[in-house]
Amino acid sequence: MKRKLLLFLVFFLALNHFMLSQTITKIGYKEMGKASYYPDDRDGIITRGGVKFSKDSMYVAHKYFPFGSIIKVRNIDNGKTVLLKVVDRPYTSSRIIDMTYEAAQRLDIIGETESMVEVILKDTPATLREKRKLQQQAKAKAKEENNSIDIDKTLFTEVGTYTLRGDKKSIEGVGIQFATSPDIEYVLSEGKKIESNYLISSIFVQTGWSNGQKVYRLLIGCFSSSDAAQPLLQLFQKGGYSDCFEKKHHNN
Structure with missing residues (x-):
């Protein structure tokens, strides 16, 4: 009997470890379950995601989402929502998330032992990197377009x-x-x-x-004297434009 109990315990722990080691990365993945919030004495600890915990931050612990993911949490009772960053794993399998005091306050669940919430995966570290890359490309393109001047050369x-x-x-x-x-066109681009x-x-x-x-x-x-x-000449030269020099304006 003891042997069977021991085998069952080992199997349960192995299964639990396996489940906790899995990650879900499908954007839009949705689930409902119980949620709670961290006690105040957690301030300053390092989470399993390597982040220093603060009760005033917008952090959350979730079972399967990759660390650094952004999730949307909705309080089922009042409809209030927050966006939280996954930095830890829950301390019990009975809850899908544990959140900071600040997040719980915004969802209006302070004082509740556990509350029912809906969780939606909005972004993972991979999708966030891709979004940043696209934003940088868009900025570079906008800057390039801004530097080009469509002027009649005549x-x-x-x-x-x-x-x-x-x-x-x-x-x-x-x-x-x-x-x-x-x-x-080159001169106009440099001027821009x-x-x-x-x-x-x-x-x-x-x-x-x-x-x-x-x-x-x-x-x-346009300066009155040398x-x-x-x-301004020294500013350009210090900025790496050593070929700059003074030149008189002329009108004919």
């Missing part, structure tokens, strides 16, 4: 000084020559980058000729 045909939008201006004084190229990265609005394109070829010069700023242009 606006820059006459010798003179123009804004990045192709408006001809009469400018006097000194600027910082940032780039020179026969490619107007400077405008975005340094928050400078006084950026001009100076058209002219060099060795029989038409060139476009990107000039930054001394006044020095701080």
Whole structure:
């Protein structure tokens, strides 16, 4: 009899370990069950997911979801919901989740020994990484599109000084020559980058000729003297743009 009881106990523990070691990663997976919250004396401990526990955080313990997953928990009685991050495993098989005091307070279950909740898996670490990757790609694409200017290149045909939008201006004084190229699109793109990265609005394109070829010069700023242009010139040079130099604006 004792041998059978021992075998049953070993089998039960092995089965329990197997179940707890399984993970569920299907987004939208839903289940209902009992929930409770951690006691205050858990503050500061390291959870099984390697996170320092705090009763004021939005953490949760769940049996099967990967650590770092985001789940939506709904209180069946009042309909209140919270989003929680899985950082631990429950201490008893009778509950599907244990949550922090802060989460329990938002669900209005403080004072209850156990409450019925609905749990939905919203994200796993893998889907969160993929979302971050897509967001970064979208930001990079938006930045690239923002740096490209769709301007009629014929606006820059006459010798003179123009804004990045192709408006001809009469400018006097000194600027910082940032780039020179026969490619107007390249010059406009570089100008847009400077405008975005340094928050400078006084950026001009100076058209002219060099060795029989038409060139476009990107000039930054409009200063009354060489001394006044020095701080910006030094800023660019310290930023790695060592080829920058002073250049007088001209209008013909």
